Amino acid sequence: MSRPARRLTRWWRRRSLRTRMTVIAATAIAVSVFVALQVAIELMVGELQSTAKDQLRAESHVVAADAERAGPARVQLPPYPGSGRLVRVILPDGAIRTPAGQPALPPVSEDAWRVARGASADLMESDDNDDDGYFVYTLRVGGGAVQVARAADNSPISEFGLGMLLIGALCVAGGALVGRAVARTGLAPIDRLSAAAVRVAHTRDLDADIPDEGGGEIRRLIRSINAMLAALRESRRAQRLLAEDAAHELKTPLTSLRLNVELLIRLDRRGTLDSALPPESRTRLLDDVGAQVAELSTLAAELTDLARGDVSDESTEVLDFADVVVAAAARARSRVPDVEVALDVSSVRVSGRPAGLQRAVLNLIDNAGKWSPAGQPVGVRLRAEGESAVLEVDDAGPGIDAADVPRVFDRFYRADSARALPGSGLGLSIVQRVVDAHGGRVTVARSARGGALLRVDLPTAAPPAPDAPLAAGDDAAAR
Template sequence: MSGPVGRGPRRLTRWWRRRSLRTRLTVIAATAIAVSVFVAFQVASELMDRELQVTAEDQLRADSRVLAADAERAGVAQVPLPPYPGSGRLVRVILPDGSTRTPVGQPALPPVSGRAGRVAQGASADLMESNDSDEDGYRIYTLRAGDGAVQVARVVDDSPINRFGFGMLLIGLLCVAGGALVGRTVARTGLAPIDRLTAAAVRVAHTRDLDAGIPDEGGGEIRRLIQSINEMLAALRDSRRAQRLLAEDAAHELKTPLTSLRLNVELLVRLDRRGTLDSALSAGSRTRLLNDLGAQVAELSTLAAELTEVARGDVSDENTELLDLADVVLAAVTRARSRVPDIEVALDVTSVWVSGRPAALQRAVLNLIDNAGKWSPADQPVQVRLRAEGASAVLEVDDAGPGIDAVDVPRVFDRFYRADNARGLPGSGLGLSIVQRVVDDHGGRATVARSTRGGALLRVNLPAAAPPAPLARRAAGEGTAAR
């Protein structure tokens, strides 16, 4: 039983969802007008029926008072009753013995009710009652007169209400038709900006022209929607431009190591084909060449990894969590030492809690240490300091190298940018740009300055977070422990 019953509403819902917005607005407008007309008809019919009833009752009372005055003068048994005119009111006199008198030719009224009989006997002064038991319903007013009572009645006539209802039905149908037409027109006019917006979006999708903005028109929600789409197109334009620049820069950066790698490989292949590899290259030359090839392959691997990291942009599956930045720094130092065993790092870190992505932050710290390691002399360690400063976590990495020229400072964090004196060092020019992006994603700020040792001082400020409750209570009791 529940299956067929539930299928009807589901079909109606599916039908409704398949309709266009214009059709929905038209149906809603027509339905709203139909409901309004129906409610207005019900209210008007009720008011009209009450008004007609009150008018009829007032007329019955007035006629009864005239007849009662005649009956009191002449007596109920002798009062003259005018002949029945053929329509309109009906009269009747109730005698003390319960019998009745009616005019000649008048249709028979319903029998005298018990309550009307008690009025004739003097139990009450008057009585208004309705009788709908016969084909014609009557409204009868009974009034005490002398030693009996008089009654005046009228047939209950519903024809005015019926005519009114028929007229309201016609008006309602016209209103529904007009409402549907108005709703369709309003929908067409109101949705015109949406149509133009759709056409513009389709044009952008077909032409791939993100520079073709959508005209800002309309107001309210429509205007906000157009502005949002234009902002989305602007973001897509910026993203496409960034991708193009990244591809061009990557092609440029890959050209040199690939050319060098190709030339070295071609040299080895040519000598091997001639059978002169051993005679043309000494053992030391072969070792240097193979080391050069290995360095170039390592540089390409690093560049490919960093290009992948940059191309991913803000896309990351890593969740943000509350973490101790000191643990992240220690993990990054451990990775740096495993990658470059000769690097020396001096640590001075304090437990500072932040909200962030652990892997991204560790990559940023590792890039800072790798960058400093390239410049620091062998006998000078890379210094890594972490402390809390107000509402920020401050990470500083400095080296004892030559420092950064003032002309290069504004572009230190740009993609692929390398200072003139860094051209001969390994690297892709992407490490610090990755640091900048990670810091920006975490709401922080990365800056560069000159170290007290003469080298570069790279500083990262991140918003600090409150430690977990148990650690906060322990810190309050014991103080912050330096690592």
Template sequence: MSRHARREPSRLTRWWRRQSLRTRLTVIAATAIAVSVFLAFQVASELMDRKLQDTAEEQLRADSRVLATDVERAGPAQVQLRPYPGSGRLVRVILPDGSTRTPAGQPALPPVSKSAARVARGGPADVMESIGGTEGYLIYTLRAGGGAVQVASLADDSPINEFGFGMLLIGLLCVAGGALVGRTVARTALAPVDRLTAAAVRVAHTRDLDADIPDEGGGEIRRLIQSINNMLAALRDSRQAQRLLAEDAAHELKTPLTSLRVNVELLIRLDRRGTLDSALPAESRTRLLNDLGAQVVELSTLAAELTDLARGDVTDESTALLDLADVVVAAATRARSRMPDIELALDVNSVWVSGRPAALQRAVLNLIDNAGKWSPEDQPIQVRLCAQGASAVLEVDDAGPGIDAADAPRVFDRFYRADSARGLPGSGLGLSIVQRVVDAHGGRAAVSRSARGGALLRVELPAASPPAPIAQLTAGEHSPMR
């Protein structure tokens, strides 16, 4: 196995991932409270222990000063030690020779330590010691009367233990309460999410995209609901656009299919009767066959345009830095092969853009095809490309009748055809494809009347900086062409 092989998640991690968000919030709340109580207990225990230690030491110092006063007055060997009352502090006098005196009936203290012996021999003035064993003692030694006095007390952990037991009960109650509060908060906080989930499931089940989810809650929940409603609105628009595309396509396909069927049925019927040659002279038969061929070409063009339009922006073609002049020249070459009777006059200058070559060439070809439908045979279609500021500007100018002002706002709509164009071949999709390609490249398309009285279709695209070696060449590398 590779050293970088993916490590399997632990059992705890798998369990955690299987839990609902409500359970996770409950566990997190209970764990947070448990950790907080534990840390509070540790800090409080430490502070309480220090406080009790300081209090005990202060009491031992006070008692030792009283005993030291008696020893100074009577001497270590003669001072009278009252019998041990059975509880309380323990005392001991250390004589100069190292021997000790204790009250009658008092429990034995641990042996004199080296530190306490040094105090009795005239060393340090006092020393506080904590001596362990089966029973821990806190012993204070104070120099007095040529020897020393000691006052001791048993180390009592009962207050700490009682405090710890109380904190444990409080902690358990807090953890249980925290789990309950966490569950309640999770249920309340996730209620909008539950309703949102139910609404989303209902929409998925009924396929009713018109049912907006009620906008409730606040903050992240509201933004989530608004995002889902925006998504539903986009889906509604998309479904409506698909429905309109299907209806318009069916309408546009109906006429050429009907005409094609009628002509084919006529040929089949005459052929079956054996009267094809007599009923249709050669000239009429040729005209009918040419009509059939034109209808097939129109259907093929319409199918290709519908496919291109239905795909939208779904394409595998990548964006590249390209010279738009090359695209225009390639589109003009294709247009000349499709319309040999139409003359094209190119005035093309090098302008670099960032875009998809095939899509741009299709858009330019559609512009030229549209102009070819209207331009007289004796008048050339003028195609101009130049840079204006930060834009690449392409203009296609024909000498036809032009576009009426009432039709100008809708010339880029799908399947829209002006009244004057209904007798001409075409589907009304060419310019809508141009609009889509231009929009995808961040540009804009417009139509106006040209100086020759025809239509002037103008496309503006954001210009880009050419590659470094080409940037040194002149902008007019592509000379005007005809």
């Protein structure tokens, strides 16, 4: 793109919508007027030329009748009156007669000579010079011919064109004004919509919906913005609930940790730490502090992961879900060595984020491990069913009460039976978020062993395209 074109593009993009509509309206009218002017001039020129030619034919027949009676050499040619028609007689011997005082006509053309010699009966010619063009009509008479000519008069066309140009300029100006008025009227709802949006941005009042007015595109735009405001209200409410729930969940471990640490500090300042706390009690207290710190760390990590939502720098890739499940099981065994994990996995390809999927599987195994009795492994099964990858994680614990099933994936929700167990109530919520982000579904049921069974269904990825077979030459080259 050339530099002037780029400048024009930048100028156009900086213009307001009103200015654009005004320019478009004026341009459309200008183009329409120009096309109409060209068409009108062409029609007028054709009509004037047709009239002039008809008049020439009529005058030529009058002169030809006189020349037929008196003969071309003796016909009387009155002196030129100073304007009007021009007459020329072509004699049989090739001589030319013209009235006295008449301006010189263009030389006789070859076609006109052929008419005089009897090649044809008549001929209409035009000499369209810029200054003094002529229409010349040649009519055969006896052994010669009669020519009658008239100067082409372009003044009516020029006057008509000037008048149309003035009318067009007025139409363009009027079109610009009308376009401006139409733009102002048509964009009034947009102005009110913009003012309402600015007001919402300044006041931070997301509860004030923008009044629904107008129709068509304006109404759809207003409804879209109101839907966006509703989504923002819901997002802010969710953030507030998350902050309130997080503060509530942090309060208990922080209070216990603060009391234990204050006890240690107070005894240390008195110098009675060794005497007041026997080794067994000190070990138990430090273990309690360590467990509370670990719980806080886990809660902070889960809160961070939950607050990030679907925002992740990790790219989506096609992977073997079995590798993710095996890696998650290995991490679960390293974190809680007492929990046994029984794997039964098959290779299933899915499209997803490896770290997110591994976190979801790890949370499922950790959740099942809390409820598994000693000596009872956590069952982890992965298989393909149709176009889905099915992951099942179950335990042999007491299972999930029917009253708790609808809320088991809610943030910070913990059943009454789980209050004494470690955890924040965020693990299954994170599982649901990850599964939803991958277009899957997670459900709760009762396992055959009486405990809880959590099932994850993820869409499988398309199988990789088979490698194209090598041609004979390529195969030989490869060997």
